Amino acid sequence: MRRRTPLAMLLLVLAALLLLVVPAARAAETLVLTCTKCTELVLTGKGLPANSSVRVSVVDVKTGAQVGSQFSVDTDANGAFIKKVPMDLGEHPSLESTVWKQDTGNVLVVAAHTRFTAPCKPEDTLAFTGSHTPLLLGMGLVLLVAGGLLLRGSRRADTPAP
DSSP: OOOOOHHHHHHHHHHHHHHHHSOOOOOOOEEEEEEEETTEEEEEEESSOTTOEEEEEEEETTTOOBOSOOEEEEOOTTSOEEEEEEOOTTTOOEEEEEEEETTTOOEEEEEEEEGGGSSSOOSSOOOOOSOOHHHHHHHHHHHHHHHHHHHHHHHHHHSOOO
């Protein structure tokens, strides 16, 4: 049986003390911007200060202009809130929102939203720049078969007749 050294015991005691001293970890603040219609933005915040008032702003990423005015939201006992904001997502395709404390002005969380994940169709769509995979696959298969037939035909031509 192995005897515990004083150094190992000291390390165990220090680790236990460290676990007692470290405060409980708090969940990180989160802000999620979603939409189910093209006329409404849904802001969902979690992990914020409980039962407090926070300020929220929404900015159009493309223009840098604030969309609407800043507004205040009250969090629940869990530090969460859900706020629906009427907004034309066809006019504002990319948005960024910031939540900060009402009293100190400290930024708590920042989130972005783009309508590529929204049900709205973008007005300024990009041209198709990808490859036509089925067409290229079919063409490659045809060339492969043609090469096999040519190879087989050339082997027959090289074989002398008896």
